[in-house]
Amino acid sequence: MTGFGPNLEDFEPGDLVRHGRGKTLTPVETTTLTHLSMNTSDGHFDAHRYSQTAWGGTMVFGGITAAVVIGLSMEDTGAAAIRELGVRDVRLCAPVADGDTLYAYSEVVSIEPRDDRSGEVVFRHTGVNQRDEVVFTCERRVLVRRRGAG
Amino acid sequence: MSDLGDARRLVRGYRYADFTPGRRFDHATRRTVDRSDSLLFSATTLSLCPLYFDAEAARADGHPDVVVNPYLVLALVVGLSVEDLSEHSEAFLGIGEAQFARDVYPGDTLRAESLVESRRASASRPGFGIVTWQTTGLNQREEVVLRLSRANLFEVPR
Numbered sequence: 001m002t003g004f005g006p007n008l009e010d011f012e013p014g015d016l017v018r019h020g021r022g023k024t025l026t027p028v029e030t031t032t033l034t035h036l037s038m039n040t041s042d043g044h045f046d047a048h049r050y051s052q053t054a055w056g057g058t059m060v061f062g063g064i065t066a067a068v069v070i071g072l073s074m075e076d077t078g079a080a081a082i083r084e085l086g087v088r089d090v091r092l093c094a095p096v097a098d099g100d101t102l103y104a105y106s107e108v109v110s111i112e113p114r115d116d117r118s119g120e121v122v123f124r125h126t127g128v129n130q131r132d133e134v135v136f137t138c139e140r141r142v143l144v145r146r147r148g149a150g
Numbered sequence: 151m152s153d154l155g156d157a158r159r160l161v162r163g164y165r166y167a168d169f170t171p172g173r174r175f176d177h178a179t180r181r182t183v184d185r186s187d188s189l190l191f192s193a194t195t196l197s198l199c200p201l202y203f204d205a206e207a208a209r210a211d212g213h214p215d216v217v218v219n220p221y222l223v224l225a226l227v228v229g230l231s232v233e234d235l236s237e238h239s240e241a242f243l244g245i246g247e248a249q250f251a252r253d254v255y256p257g258d259t260l261r262a263e264s265l266v267e268s269r270r271a272s273a274s275r276p277g278f279g280i281v282t283w284q285t286t287g288l289n290q291r292e293e294v295v296l297r298l299s300r301a302n303l304f305e306v307p308r
Contacts, residue, residue, distance in 0.1 A: 004200060021196065029194050036191060037222070037229035038181055040162075041237050062242040063225030064195075070221060071195030078199045082211070083253065084220040090245035138245075150210075 004079045007147040008111065008119045016107040019072050025060055027098040034061045047098075060096040069127030069136045072104035078142050082118050085141035094135045101130040109139060117149040163237035166269070166304040169281045175234045175264045181226060183218050185256040191222040218254040220296075227287035227296050230262040235283055239302035243280065248298035252289070259290040267299060271306070279306045 027047070034044040043050055044061045051057050066087070070078075078084065096102070105126040113119040121144045127136030164175075192202040200207040201217040208216045228242075236242065254260065264285040272278040280301055287296035 023196065033191060033194060033225070034229075036187055037225035038179060038232075039225070039229035040233045061225070061229075062244075063221075063228050066245075067191065067195040067197070067219075067221040067225060071192075071197040074196065075198040078197075081199050081201070083201075083217075084250050086247065086249040087224075087245065088247040090248070092242055092244050095241070 005147070006076065007080050008113070008121065008144045009147050011108045011111055011121050011144070013108050013110055016105065017076065019076055019104045019106065021072055022101050022103040023068055023072060024101040025064070025068065025096065025098060027058070030060045030064055030098055031058075033064045033067075037061065037063055039063070055095070056097075058098050060098060060100070062092040065092060065096050065102070065127065065136050066090060066138065068102055069104045069125055070138075070140060072102065073106045073123070073125055077106055077121075077123055078144075080145040082143040082145055085120065085143055087138045087140045090136075090138040092136060094129075094133055096129065096135050100135075102127050102135070114143070116146070118143050118145055120144075163233050164235065165238050166279055166281065166306055169266045169269050169283075171266050171268055173266045175231070177230050177234055177262045177264065179230055179233070180259050180261040181230060182259045183222070183226070183254060183256065185216060188216065188218040188222055188256065191225075192219045195219075195221065197221065213253065213255070215255050218256065218258070220250045220254075223250070223254050223260070223287060223296055224248055224298065226260060227262045227285060227298065228300065230260070230287075231264050231283070231285050235264060235281075236302045239281075239304050240278065241303045243301040243303055246282070246299040246301070248296060250296055252293055252295045254289065254295050258295075260287055260295065262287050272303065275303070277306060277308070279304050
């Protein structure tokens, strides 16, 4: 596992990056992931009913929005994770519609060394849509491996 | 054959008025998580950490198998609570804090229980209210795998 980075030593508080890839949320995927998560709210999968409401169609389950924004950041933030510790102050700031495209930003908030093998990194993630509107923010705590540590 | 227009629409779940602070919900549906669930979720969310894809890497790190993606665990524990808590809400607003307390592995069976934490009128949107719950995800050994608090927006009937 030592081949995967970035490692603890590669992060600096204040580092802010926009991750290279974006992702368009297609209805097939978002409804599949909604059902996989056992979410029974039909606002995520009854396009006919919700096309007749003020929403104008189905909206993406916030659990999927969170996973996609954090996922878009994962190779650059958590590839050398020992484990994910948690998230806090998760704000689903604006609705995400099926068909929207999400992009992710990450900022290093703090780094706290724990032992010879790892330290805790707090990231602030921001997810924006194709119109650059912020749809998601959170802080995420990850236990990240030191370089060369098994 | 009766007229289908006469049918009652069956709707499940609780409403804003039902969420008295302190009320507990033991969500009935459980879910066994298998390897393919986590692989599909991790692949489609680009969650590129080897612990979720590579059993050899996970074992080298002391795990018995691939680790189930914690963000699937989060979505699933929330998902298992939706029928009782939030099918009638307008929007999922956010999570105060979620702590991944224990790793989940393929074959584990998860369930969820919730406690109503607070209920209040929305300050910014007249006619709407906000409910917060503490939800706990547990495995088949009743070990806590996830603790979280979440908030949803409800339209409040006059």
